[in-house]
Amino acid sequence: MATTDSLAFFQNFYTDVSLYVVAEPGPASQVSDVPAASSVAATAPAPVVAVVPLVPVAVLVPTPALVASVPPPAEKPPVPSIAAATPAAMPSKLPSLASLPLTPLPPTPPPPVVVPAAATPEPAQLFSVPTLAELPAAPAAPDSQPGRVQPSPTQSPVAHIPFATLGSNPNGLLILVRLPADEFRKLPRNVFLNNILKAIRLVMEDVVLVNVEHDKFPVALCTLRKTLAAKQFLAFGKNLLDVAVYTTQPYEPVLLYGDTAFLGASEIKMLEYDAGRKKQLWHAMQRMFL
Structure with a gap:
């Protein structure tokens, strides 16, 4: 781009800021070729150049001690194979029962010995009955009245009494x-x-x-x-x-x-x-x- 065009572009871009172009060193023919730019620069106010210092960029170089302190990446567990996870195929034919070994049965324990009870207790009575003491036997009926008959537990002349x-x-x-x-x-x-x-x-x-x-x-x-x-x-x-x-x-x-x-x-x-x-x-x- 020509110098004149560059100056006109920056004047339009920076409206409130005056710019100037520093002439690059070169042959004299080239300086004489830009009279218009010199006249424009003479009429314009002196531009303010902002100098921005360059910040050096630090380049980190790994040292041997730092490399040694970094642990190596852990190894990933192996992925199980699909063929290993597949169960074994069932046998096409079951083994014969005759080929199986015979296991002896445990001995049968003898039957328990049942001891018969001495006596089965009688059920408790619903009502209480007093215990009788030893009593003397009743005397025989006197013979002073021969006309009367002594009754017995099975026969009696007064059996009809209500x-x-x-x-x-x-x-x-x-x-x-x-x-x-x-x-x-x-x-x-x-x-x-x-x-x-x-x-x-x-x-x-x-x-x-x-x-x-x-x-x-x-x-x-x-x-x-x-x-x-x-x-x-x-x-x-x-x-x-x-x-x-x-x-x-x-x-x-x-x-x-x-x-x-x-x-x-x-x-x-x-x-x-x-x-x-x-x-x-x-x-x-x-x-x-x-």
Whole structure:
């Protein structure tokens, strides 16, 4: 590009800045060729030249110590081959069972020895039954009245005498009374009778109340045993059980026929207000139940 054209370009580019062109050293012919540029430079104000120092660029040269301190790049793990990851092909034919070795079975242990139990315990009874003490046997019937027949546990001339019962324990203690029907229904709530049962560790649910429904004749033992299996009798009154009419005494517990315990006492109304008879009854019950 010509010098004149360059000067005109920079004057247009830098509007507010005056520029000048430094003449390059050369032959004289070349200086004389640019009169217009000299005249223009003479008329223009002196330009300001900005001198920018050159910054030396440092070139880093690696030293041997620096190269030694840099660790080498880690080697990458080898990529597994696709052929190695492929499982081995299944055999086309399974081995014969005859070629397999025979493994002996472990010996069979002998069967356990079962020791039979000595005795199977009987189930617990629903109601408690008092344990009877050793009682003397009842004496034989006297021969002073030959016209009367002593009844037995299986036959009796008074087997037809009716009776009523209250209670749900056929194997418990039987309490014999002779009362009107209304008083008999109230007997389970009698305080004196409940205290008597409590003294021998029983409650009203452990006994069966039997009311003889005849004014003179007793109830038959054979008739009671058709519906009740109890073998313990406590009679409050006279002439209440046929087999005990001639062979028992009040407040003397005895065994009738070897398996039936019987104890006779006065009527409940008399016992409630008589301390002496209460004492006799308590001693007799201790010999029979405790």
